[in-house]
């Protein structure tokens with residue numbers, strides 16, 4: 441039950457049918473226990489996915505709270521030496537006394553958990569679902585429609601350490617989430633035949649991140665893989681995503 445917020449009116453972007461059967465991503469390679477699908481990416485990297493982490497109605501209540509109350513901004517960032525407006529809204533929440541986060545030349549202001557009690561509730565639920573996990577910061581994203589996206593990247597900032605665990609909770613419009621293996625480092629001594637490696641099916645994975653779902657990246661996923669949420673022109677509605685992280 442959501443205790444720390446008022447119930448808000450629903451909008452017409454909410455789908456009415458919420459009892460769809462929910463196929464497992466990549467059934468053949470995935471293991472599933474207690475509603476959690478585990479995808480082994482190899483070399484000590486793995487992804488967990490839970491499509492119904494939060495109930496349908498709680499998820500809409502959180503969505504409306506976050507959409508209305510978070511101090512969203514769309515900052516200017518630097519990508520490949522060029523300044524551009526980040527193609528989605530963002531906000532950052534972190535525990536006190538942590539080193540500042542800087543990404544793509546941008547240092548977000550860190551808000552306190554106390555300002556947004558529902559975020560603490562979601563954090564507690566994530567901790568419960570992932571025994572042994574400990575998150576102390578949160579990057580929020582709001583995709584206002586299908587033109588908003590996040591390009592290929594890894595969350596490999598030094599302050600997260602060598603094997604960051606990143607827990608991602610999604611609300612609202614479903615969007616694709618892609619994972620792709622980073623190209624192997626080239627060895628100049630290799631003959632040309634060895635330098636061009638064909639793409640393998642196991643080097644790419646895709647998920648449709650459902651309303652109320654939880655996706656977790658673990659192990660060396662940030663070192664060896666990149667991920668993205670591409671543009672989807674037909675995705676008209678808003679999606680909100682929370683990524684919980686631990687600053688060491």
Ligand SMILES: O=C(O)CCC(=O)C(=O)O
Nearest residue numbers: 579581590595669681683
């Ligand atoms: O929106 C998502 O699902 C992913 C967001 C993401 O990759 C990030 O904030 O680093």
Ligand SMILES: [Fe+2]
Nearest residue numbers: 593594595667
């Ligand atoms: Fe990311």
